[in-house]
Amino acid sequence: MFFAGLxxxxxxxxxxxxxxxxxxxPKLNVPYALTNTIILVASSFTAQFGVFAAERLxxxxxxxxxxxxxxxxxxxxxxxLGAIFVTGQVFEYANLVSENVSLASxxxxxxxxxxxxxxxxxxxxxxxxxxLIIGRAYSVxxxxxxxxxxxxxxxxxxxxxxxxxxxxxxVIYVLK
Amino acid sequence: xxxxxxxxxxxxxxxxxADIAYTVWSIVVHNAGYLTQLAGVQxxxxxxxxPVEWAGTLAIGLSAIMSAFIAFYLGRSHRSVGxxxxxxxxxxxxxxxxxxxGFFSPWSWWPVMLAAGGALLFMGxxxxxxxxxxxxxxxxxxxxxxxxxxxRGNFAR
Numbered sequence: 001m002f003f004a005g006l007x008x009x010x011x012x013x014x015x016x017x018x019x020x021x022x023x024x025x026p027k028l029n030v031p032y033a034l035t036n037t038i039i040l041v042a043s044s045f046t047a048q049f050g051v052f053a054a055e056r057l058x059x060x061x062x063x064x065x066x067x068x069x070x071x072x073x074x075x076x077x078x079x080x081l082g083a084i085f086v087t088g089q090v091f092e093y094a095n096l097v098s099e100n101v102s103l104a105s106x107x108x109x110x111x112x113x114x115x116x117x118x119x120x121x122x123x124x125x126x127x128x129x130x131x132l133i134i135g136r137a138y139s140v141x142x143x144x145x146x147x148x149x150x151x152x153x154x155x156x157x158x159x160x161x162x163x164x165x166x167x168x169x170x171v172i173y174v175l176k
Numbered sequence: 177x178x179x180x181x182x183x184x185x186x187x188x189x190x191x192x193x194a195d196i197a198y199t200v201w202s203i204v205v206h207n208a209g210y211l212t213q214l215a216g217v218q219x220x221x222x223x224x225x226x227p228v229e230w231a232g233t234l235a236i237g238l239s240a241i242m243s244a245f246i247a248f249y250l251g252r253s254h255r256s257v258g259x260x261x262x263x264x265x266x267x268x269x270x271x272x273x274x275x276x277x278g279f280f281s282p283w284s285w286w287p288v289m290l291a292a293g294g295a296l297l298f299m300g301x302x303x304x305x306x307x308x309x310x311x312x313x314x315x316x317x318x319x320x321x322x323x324x325x326x327x328r329g330n331f332a333r
Contacts, residue, residue: 132323
């Protein structure tokens with residue numbers, strides 16, 4: 001519902017001031033954002049492999065081969081990919097600010113930073129949740145159903161945040 | 177689970193019928209308005225608009241599709257997992273359907289601490305950023321405290 005509201009802000013401003021979009025959207029670096037998107041989608045896949053490992057009640061790896069990875073290794077991989085995504089967002093923001101697109105520059109800037117910024121905050125929250133889940137796996141002697149359930153719950157959240165980004169990417173970078 | 181699936185298929189069928197009725201009815205009402213226009217009541221030259229009321233037609237139609245989604249999912253789950261729920265039995269009591277509630281702490285100070293931390297954090301953002309740093313510290317400590325409350329001390333497993 002929250003992101004639906006943000007999308008509504010974006011669409012409303014887009015329909016009332018199309019000339020602003022014509023002027024500002026060429027400043028977006030679409031190949032860069034596409035790379036970042038692929039990194040985030042990949043993190044959803046690694047998170048899902050972590051869930052499969054958690055459903056086997058396997059917390060840690062039995063070998064270096066990814067087939068033998070446990071939940072912890074897959075979630076560390078997801079964490080790394082998610083962290084690369086947020087870092088990429090920060091660099092993208094820095095580039096856009098240097099081209100005079102800021103939160104206060106005009107309504108395009110406000111809509112862009114509100115939608116992508118709140119998404120980045122949600123990703124950051126998911127990263128913290130992953131660390132807490134990894135910590136739980138280390139704090140128990142036997143990885144049980146309770147830990148597996150919390151792993152699955154965090155993965156649901158992560159997939160949701162990922163799907164929202166796919167929507168944001170299509171609207172902001174592809175449709176413009 | 178079979179009963180649940182059937183209930184949602186019935187709901188889907190109801191929405192399909194309701195959608196057809198709604199669409200036909202709105203066309204009939206619209207045409208009645210069109211007749212008054214011919215009689216000169218409606219201002220001439222105004223656009224009579226679409227004879228179908230799209231907002232309601234789409235909303236009820238989507239309700240049918242979403243009911244079908246849930247019914248299909250429940251049917252597939254029933255086929256792969258099986259299992260007889262209290263809903264499937266005629267002799268079941270209401271409390272047989274009590275869901276597994278999971279584990280809840282009988283009492284805990286951590287949620288209170290977390291709320292205080294969050295309040296300090298956002299109050300700090302609003303009135304003075306120095307307060308937000310204290311809020312971040314309290315939030316971080318109570319979040320970790322809550323998540324690991326049953327993972328240490330007496331409860332360590």
